[in-house]
Amino acid sequence: MRLKKHPILKFKRKKEITFFYEGQPIIAYEDEPIAAALHAAGITTLSESFRFHRARGFFCAIGKCASCVMEVDGVSNVKTCIVPAMQGMKVKKQIKAKVSPEEFSGPKVFKQTPVIKTDFAIVGGGPAGLSAAIYAARFGIKPMIIEENFLMGGQLIKQTHKFFGSKSHYASIRGIDIAKILINDAQEKGVDIWTSSSVVGFFSGNTLGVIKEGQYYKVKAKTILISTGASEKSISFPGNDLPGVYGAGAIQTLMNVYGIIPGKRVLILGAGNIGVIVAYQLLQAGIEVVAVAEALPRIGAYIVHSAKLKRLGVPIFTSHTISHVFGKDRVEQAEIVEINNKWQKISGTEKRLDVDTVGLAVGLSPSVEILSQAGANMTYIPELGGYITLHNINMETSIPGTFIAGDISGIEEASSAMLEGRIAGLNATNKIIGENKEIEQEITKNQKELVELREGPFGEKIRIGNQKLYKEAENNGIY
Ligand SMILES: Cc1cc2nc3c(=O)[nH]c(=O)nc-3n(C[C@H](O)[C@H](O)[C@H](O)COP(=O)(O)OP(=O)(O)OC[C@H]3O[C@@H](n4cnc5c(N)ncnc54)[C@H](O)[C@@H]3O)c2cc1C
Ligand code: FES
Missing domain, CATH: 3.50.50.60 (FAD/NAD(P)-binding domain)
Incomplete structure (x- = not known):
């Protein structure tokens, strides 16, 4: 069922389209993910467990858990929570992934993989990634944001509450409106934005493997920011896998x-x-x-x-x-x-x-998979949400020129993600154009604001976590 009235939100649905689920026509709207449209039609079982055929629905709705994978137009393992429904699409429940070479429908690999070169590649277009791009662009860099979802803005696009803090932290503005401000600002500043594009690997030579619309690319960057956010934790109890x-x-x-x-x-x-x-x-x-x-x-x-x-x-x-x-x-x-x-x-x-x-x-767990695969130094800090990539106060990791910001660096909230994004974006810019006094001043200002934001009883956990983190980072030669 769809909401018709809401005290804050207005749902301007786009053009009506029809796709097919197991041959049955389903009404959706343009820019509505397949799983959401199925839910609106009352279909909550998207797949079955392989062994016992238990019903499976979605869990995270942001592309992080794979519980919504279905077969779409003959391609298996499509995360239907972040892929929009299209006119005439054929969607099936997936009982098992197609695994034989004849059936395999992976990404199209060009004879010669296209290589995209950029000064600053940002993985994740949430508040951290967008803020980093905006601050780097202010100093003449043209960053590239690679975002897995077809929508930009990360978790901000669902936050209807008004933010606290100062003007610099968008106080009294709703999360959904902050997302619009950041996206517009990034677009106006000419940031190169790739949506529906997943980073699937981080290789030597500062190279990212990216799948965009079924095709494989390499992105070679002078500096990289990983701002992939976090995924939601589950707990164990009988029935925790049921749709709903x-x-x-x-x-x-x-x-x-x-x-x-x-x-x-x-x-x-x-x-x-x-x-x-x-x-x-x-x-x-x-x-x-x-x-x-x-x-x-x-x-x-x-x-x-x-x-x-x-x-x-x-x-x-x-x-x-x-x-x-x-x-x-x-x-x-x-x-x-x-x-x-x-x-x-x-x-x-x-x-x-x-x-x-x-x-x-x-609770949430930082999405560290890309940096873990790349061999960045990690540690476990419960106060920050679990496994964390070691980094210094400039947000730089053990891989020189690679930065992190936002929930991946410790679970907090969008205001701190934006400040960390700015700090990471400014430090990446410093690496590209050489040290600059104005940038240094901006870094110091944002670092000070971040310390102030974490003052008080609600910042205690993150302060304890960060103390442990910086000590461990120093022991690993990351200053
Ligand atoms: C589910 C959830 C609900 C939340 N609700 C609230 C709330 O109600 N109130 C509040 O104050 N805070 C909330 N938070 C916290 C707050 O929203 C986050 O602290 C903030 O959004 C973090 O910003 P970020 O940029 O680090 O990550 P995100 O906003 O999560 O953005 C990360 C982006 O990276 C993209 N991405 C991930 N992996 C890849 C990849 N491999 N390739 C390309 N792109 C990738 C994701 O699609 C996403 O858009 C929530 C967080 C989560 C995870
Ligand atoms: S529900 Fe789609 S990946 Fe988690």
Whole structure:
């Protein structure tokens, strides 16, 4: 079902088109991903597990988990959450990937792979990548952004809440509008933007392997920024693979970007900022939030967000976890249970909830795969979200001339991603044009703002994480 009315968002749907799912016509709109259009038509099972043929739906909706892969026009393993539906497309449920050489339908490889040369290649067009491009372009560089999704803006395009902070951090502006400002600015400054383009490898000689619309390219760059963001974590409980168990960010994408109702009655797991914000956004869209369950004995979100939920009568069960999801082809019920301070379930406290959707807001993991494959030095820092690429305060990694910014450098939020992007973009520019006093001053200014942003109790975790990170980086010769 599609949302017709929303207090903040206006869904200007483009031209109506028809594609075919297992031979059945499905109505979609131009620039709507296949998986979203299927969801709007009530089809939530996109594939089956190979062995037991259990129903599989999508989980992340941003191209990071592969639970939405389907066969599209004869090509298997298409991530249907980030590929737009097209007129006449033929889509099938994928029971197994085509693996025999005769059937293999991988990217078209030219006899001679085209090599694109650029001063500054940026992987990921979220707030970090866009900010880096804009700041580099201010000093005469023409960066190239390579973005896997067909839409630019990363996670900002689904954030309807207003940002905090100062004017430089776009205070009082909604995330969706900040995304538009950044995208327009990058376009006006002549940034070369490649959408629907995935970076699939990082090779010696500062070379990236890129697949764009089924064709393979090499991008050779003087400097590189990896700003690939993060992916949502899952937790283990019976039924966690059923369609209807989504990452909270996937609910946001479906609802706020495409105006599609994820379900009618929702349980959110996790009362940190993302969980509580998504719960409130569901209520704004007219969807019932049955409960929020949080394993910690306290609510982690900013009071300003959690107070809104409490005012609207949504129960927040602290010291509770999810113990089971029931259903055949999608979620029909969920069970939550109280836990003690050793995280053990307290028998007799189980509560069965009639829900058709469960949103997991249980944390994010930095998307480090590209740099891990390239052999960059890594470490594990729980406070930053897991495996992190070692880097210095200029955001440079152990691979000279390669930078990181945003969630990949530690899970935080969009304001810090933008500041890190600026710092990385300015340092990359310094490498290309030679050291410049004006750039140095800009770097110092943005580094100072980043320190200020992380002051106070909510920045404590990231401060502890970064202390560990810089120590380890120094031990590895990264200053
Ligand atoms: C699911 C989710 C929900 C969130 N919700 C909120 C919220 O409600 N409120 C809030 O304040 N913060 C939220 N955040 C945090 C905040 O949005 C992020 O901190 C911020 O967007 C990070 O910016 P980024 O540029 O590092 O990453 P992102 O915004 O995630 O952008 C990364 C981009 O890289 C692209 N990419 C990844 N891999 C490749 C590849 N191999 N090739 C090409 N492109 C690639 C992705 O498609 C994406 O567009 C959320 C984060 C996530 C992951
Ligand atoms: S990759 Fe499509 S749902 Fe995760």
